[in-house]
Amino acid sequence: KAGVTQTPRYLIKTRGQQVTLSCSPISGHRSVSWYQQTPGQGLQFLFEYFSETQRNKGNFPGRFSGRQFSNSRSEMNVSTLELGDSALYLCASSLIGTATDTQYFGPGTRLTVL
Amino acid sequence: QKEVEQNSGPLSVPEGAIASLNCTYSDRGSQSFFWYRQYSGKSPELIMFIYSNGDKEDGRFTAQLNKASQYVSLLIRDSQPSDSATYLCAVNTDKLIFGTGTRLQVFP
Numbered sequence: 001k002a003g004v005t006q007t008p009r010y011l012i013k014t015r016g017q018q019v020t021l022s023c024s025p026i027s028g029h030r031s032v033s034w035y036q037q038t039p040g041q042g043l044q045f046l047f048e049y050f051s052e053t054q055r056n057k058g059n060f061p062g063r064f065s066g067r068q069f070s071n072s073r074s075e076m077n078v079s080t081l082e083l084g085d086s087a088l089y090l091c092a093s094s095l096i097g098t099a100t101d102t103q104y105f106g107p108g109t110r111l112t113v114l
Numbered sequence: 115q116k117e118v119e120q121n122s123g124p125l126s127v128p129e130g131a132i133a134s135l136n137c138t139y140s141d142r143g144s145q146s147f148f149w150y151r152q153y154s155g156k157s158p159e160l161i162m163f164i165y166s167n168g169d170k171e172d173g174r175f176t177a178q179l180n181k182a183s184q185y186v187s188l189l190i191r192d193s194q195p196s197d198s199a200t201y202l203c204a205v206n207t208d209k210l211i212f213g214t215g216t217r218l219q220v221f222p
Contacts, residue, residue, distance in 0.1 A: 033210065043158070043202065043212040056209050090157055092210075099145040099206045100165055105157040 002027065004093050004106035012112045018079040021109045023091030025072050029104075031055075031097025032074040034066060037088040037108075049074050050097050078111075086113045117141060118205050120213035127220055133190040135216050137203030140184065147179055147186045148204040151197075152215065158202055162188070193220045 005024045013019050025032050034046040045058040049068035066076040072093075078085055088110050092103035119138045127133045135149075146165050150158035164170045164177040164186065176189040186205075190197055200215040 035212075042214040043204075045209050045211065048209060058209070088157075099208070100163075102148070102160060102163055103210060104160065105150075108157045 004091060004104055006089075006091050006106040006109050008109060009107065010110045010112075012114065013081050014114050015081055015083060017081050018077060019081060019111060020075055020077050021089055021091075021111075023074045023076075023093075023106060025074070025091075025093030026104060029093035029095055030072050031094045031101065032068055032072065033092045033094075033097070033103060034074070034076050035090045035092065036060070037090055038086075043090070046076065048097060055097065081113045083113050086111060117211045118203055118213040120201075120203050120216045122214060123217040124219050125216055127193050127218070129193060129195060129220055129222050131193050131220075133193045133197065133218055133220070135188040135190070135201050135203075135218065137186045137188075137205075137213055138184055139186070139203075139205045139211075141205065141207050141211075142181075142184065144184075144205045144207050146206045147177070148206070148210070149175075149177060149186075149188045150202040150204060150212075152200045152202055154199075161201075190218075193218075195220050195222055 031050045033048040048056040068074045088108045090108045091106045094101040094103045149161045152158045162177045174191045178187045202215045203213040
């Protein structure tokens with residue numbers, strides 16, 4: 001079974017621009033979660049989608065948004081990029097996203113904001 | 115107080131030794147506990163999960179959970195240089211919260 005895929009793998013943007021990242025979950029998985037990983041803050045939860053609905057959200061500004069499609073693929077968008085948004089963005093999928101459900105991570109998208 | 119705390123390390127152990135990684139969490143309502151391994155430049159990969167108090171063994175890895183003490187640990191027996199990585203503890207209540215990870219170095 002194919003794993004979680006993320007595109008693109010690397011992105012370079014400038015301040016003020018916006019960016020869209022894509023995630024395709026493992027086949028059959030309906031829950032997709034997004035995380036931001038930086039050296040200073042570690043892995044931080046952004047949001048979780050299940051059946052095209054945002055079910056949970058972390059403490060990030062409204063510039064960070066996401067959506068999920070009927071095939072469970074998900075996108076996240078960051079508008080008005082800031083230097084501090086430079087990070088590894090990780091997507092993880094699980095079957096239905098319950099507390100005991102295991103999340104499997106994709107390879108990540110490395111975003112650099114100049 | 116951070117929700118999930120880990121010693122950042124590095125924890126250095128010789129090849130063949132037992133590596134002991136520890137994690138404490140603050141939310142008593144936490145239901146499930148995960149250990150992920152992350153190599154430099156790579157994404158986290160699941161090692162083990164544990165839901166109930168006690169020990170759970172999988173090959174060279176043993177996870178230990180003590181909900182009364184809000185403590186979870188990972189033991190790696192017969193440590194190998196290939197085990198050198200950052201180990202992330204994650205705790206799930208309504209979302210998965212990660213510790214900042216412990217860097218493990220296994221030297222020959």
